[in-house]
Amino acid sequence: MEPLDFTKRIVDFNRLLEGENRENYVADDVRHWRAVYMDLVRFKEDLLSQTREHLQQVPETQKELAGIDIPFLEAEMQRLRTGLAFWESAQAGPPAF
Numbered sequence: 001m002e003p004l005d006f007t008k009r010i011v012d013f014n015r016l017l018e019g020e021n022r023e024n025y026v027a028d029d030v031r032h033w034r035a036v037y038m039d040l041v042r043f044k045e046d047l048l049s050q051t052r053e054h055l056q057q058v059p060e061t062q063k064e065l066a067g068i069d070i071p072f073l074e075a076e077m078q079r080l081r082t083g084l085a086f087w088e089s090a091q092a093g094p095p096a097f
Contacts (some may be wrong), residue, residue: 013079022086030090037084044077 009015016022020033051073055065 002051013075015079018084020083022090025090027091030087034087034091037087041077041080041084044073044080048073048077052089 017033017036021029026031030073035042048070057060
């Protein structure tokens with residue numbers, strides 16, 4: 001069975017967010033994408049925290065949550081932090097070619 005399109009995107013940890021362009025941007029883009037990534041990082045941090053708390057409350061979920069969900073969320077968090085780092089460093093302007 002061929003994976004659905006969204007499942008391919010889920011495991012592409014190098015993908016950009018829809019509408020994001022790291023090749024050509026202006027100061028407003030930097031502010032926008034920095035805010036978007038900051039919000040997503042906060043959201044994923046909360047989700048990870050809630051998932052870990054749930055593991056403590058319901059140990060029977062250990063195999064599913066600790067074995068699948070948490071590693072996935074941590075990988076996704078790394079992707080988002082990489083995006084945030086790009087936009088934080090982009091405040092000086094677009095990359096020189």
